[in-house]
Amino acid sequence: MRILVQKFGGTSLSTAQAREHVINHIRHALQEQLNVVVVVSAMGRKGEPYATDTLLQLVKDNGDRLPAREKDMLLCCGEIISAALLCSLLNADGIPSTVLNGAQAGILTNGQYGNAQILSIRPSRILELLEQNRVVIVTGFQGKTAEDDFTTLGRGGSDTSATALGAALKAELVDIFTDVNGILTADPRIVDDAKPLQRVTYAEICNMANNGAKVIHPRAIEIAMHANMPVRVRSTFSDDPGTWVSAPPMHKGDPKPLNDRYVTGIAHVANVTQIQVVNYERQYDLQLNVFKAMAQEQISVDFINVNPSGVVYTVFDHESQRALETLRAMGYEPHAVTGCAKVSVIGGGINGVPGIMANIVEALTEEDIGILQSADSNTTIWILVRGEDLVKSVRILHNKFQLHI
Numbered sequence: 001m002r003i004l005v006q007k008f009g010g011t012s013l014s015t016a017q018a019r020e021h022v023i024n025h026i027r028h029a030l031q032e033q034l035n036v037v038v039v040v041s042a043m044g045r046k047g048e049p050y051a052t053d054t055l056l057q058l059v060k061d062n063g064d065r066l067p068a069r070e071k072d073m074l075l076c077c078g079e080i081i082s083a084a085l086l087c088s089l090l091n092a093d094g095i096p097s098t099v100l101n102g103a104q105a106g107i108l109t110n111g112q113y114g115n116a117q118i119l120s121i122r123p124s125r126i127l128e129l130l131e132q133n134r135v136v137i138v139t140g141f142q143g144k145t146a147e148d149d150f151t152t153l154g155r156g157g158s159d160t161s162a163t164a165l166g167a168a169l170k171a172e173l174v175d176i177f178t179d180v181n182g183i184l185t186a187d188p189r190i191v192d193d194a195k196p197l198q199r200v201t202y203a204e205i206c207n208m209a210n211n212g213a214k215v216i217h218p219r220a221i222e223i224a225m226h227a228n229m230p231v232r233v234r235s236t237f238s239d240d241p242g243t244w245v246s247a248p249p250m251h252k253g254d255p256k257p258l259n260d261r262y263v264t265g266i267a268h269v270a271n272v273t274q275i276q277v278v279n280y281e282r283q284y285d286l287q288l289n290v291f292k293a294m295a296q297e298q299i300s301v302d303f304i305n306v307n308p309s310g311v312v313y314t315v316f317d318h319e320s321q322r323a324l325e326t327l328r329a330m331g332y333e334p335h336a337v338t339g340c341a342k343v344s345v346i347g348g349g350i351n352g353v354p355g356i357m358a359n360i361v362e363a364l365t366e367e368d369i370g371i372l373q374s375a376d377s378n379t380t381i382w383i384l385v386r387g388e389d390l391v392k393s394v395r396i397l398h399n400k401f402q403l404h405i
Contacts, residue, residue: 001130003171004029007039007140007162010051011179012236013082014044021236022086023093025177026135028239030095034172035130037165038097039140040086041158042078050081052141068113072142072152076101079139079158087137097135100125103150105136106168107143107161115154116143121168138165156217163220167227174224174231176216181235182243183208183215185403186266190394193404197264199244201348204264207380211267211344221245262349262356263401266394269344272302273320274337274372274384277327279310286332287311293330299323303342303373303384312373314342314384337372341390344382345397351378363400369393 006029008022029036046053055074059066066074083099090097106122129136140158143151153160159176166174180188182196183205200208202225209218215233224231225247234242279286287306294301294315299322303314315323317338327334350356357374360381364371369392373384385393398404 001127002034003037003130003166003169004034005037005039005162005166005169005171005174006177007158007175008041008177008236009158009179010041010044010082012177013040013086014048018236019086019089022177023089023095025175025236026090026095027093030135036135037126037130037169037171038086038135038137039158039162039165040079040082040137041140043082043085050078052078069149072113072116073150075152076139076142076150079141083137083139090135090137095135096133097137098129099137099139100129101139102142102161103144103148105138105165107164109143109145109151109153111145111147111149111151113149113151116145116151118143118153118160118164121164123165123168126165126169154219156219159217159220160223163223163227163229163231166229166231167223171229174229176220176231176233177236178215178233179236180215181238181240182233183213183245183265185264186394186398187213187268190268190391191266191398191404194398195404196240197243199246200264202245202247203379204346204348205245207344207346207377208265208267211342211346211380211382212269213265213267216245262353263345263347263403265346265403266398266401267344267346268390268394269342270387270390271317272314272340272342272384273317273323274303274312274314274340275320275323275327276312276335277310277332278335279308282308289330290327290332293326294323297322297326299326303375303382305373305375314340314373337386339387340372340384341387341393342382342384343390343393343397344380345401346380348379350376350381357381359400360397363396364393367392367396369396 042052044051087097087099108120109116140161184194186194188194206218206221230246299319301313305312369389375382
């Protein structure tokens with residue numbers, strides 16, 4: 001059975017015109033003799049009636065004391081509404097369809113309400129419906145526990161649902177439809193000449209997603225990578241093929257890359273605080289004490305540099321005051337730089353290539369932009385700059401590595 005999973009985000013379902021584009025994509029896939037499983041998000045964004053953030057605001061406006069289990073019950077409603085509406089439209093268009101919620105689709109999770117992990121998927125009911133030539137619409141973002149309680153998968157959970165179902169169904173491909181035309185070389189709100197990427201590897205898109213690019217959730221790509229299942233990121237509002245995500249060697253049907261280049265894209269995360277704790281007295285346990293304290297306070301740390309003279313790391317600005325108070329209560333004298341930004345230079349060709357870091361430093365130094373901190377991996381070089389230098393840094397590096405060509 002040839003199976004295609006299509007995932008449509010909230011903006012793809014928020015208006016009648018957008019939903020017509022969705023139906024056209026489904027119809028086109030059926031004409032290609034594919035069996036279609038559609039995963040849907042809640043309609044719209046914050047402020048619109050059925051969006052996830054709107055449902056959360058309802059709780060805040062009505063006591064704000066809803067337990068996590070019951071909150072997940074409420075949040076599942078947004079996707080159910082989307083799925084039911086799309087089912088009605090498809091049936092009216094002569095396309096037989098059936099809705100399954102996450103539990104009915106066989107998605108079993110742990111009991112971590114609000115951010116559940118998928119334990120297994122039993123897609124037998126989906127397969128039975130596909131055998132009946134029906135489009136199966138599955139509510140994204142949700143599953144159930146062994147006790148049959150509703151759970152949600154956290155932000156980006158519909159992407160995770162789509163790739164997990166694709167892996168379980170051994171789908172040929174998962175299409176992630178969104179409101180942008182694939183994955184771009186940088187944030188188009190910052191870089192006017194950011195270009196769509198024709199093809200990226202799993203590692204590259206994971207690093208882009210983890211470092212600020214919001215087109216697809218990194219958990220979803222991790223699942224696709226382990227299943228070696230290709231993913232396309234496409235626009236709902238065009239027929240452009242978008243960006244193909246897979247691993248080398250390329251799958252059959254993969255588009256060939258347009259350019260052989262070391263750097264694929266520039267990503268960024270704003271509003272972070274750099275914290276430095278100096279080990280003046282050479283305390284052997286300083287590093288352990290600092291990071292254990294952050295963990296106990298449930299403060300997420302990033303961009304970590306550890307050395308005998310102390311530790312340097314970043315936290316989000318909104319958690320910086322709590323982090324600093326915790327460190328001072330322990331007797332440390334932390335130094336903080338607030339309002340920073342992490343800029344990431346990402347590319348599968350970086351590893352082992354001399355001169356990449358030199359080019360980064362040269363480009364920023366020429367514009368009098370100071371680098372507060374740096375780190376690297378096989379596919380990414382990270383730099384920390386002051387917040388006021390964020391936009392200029394992204395534009396300069398995008399141009400330095402000729403990503404606009």
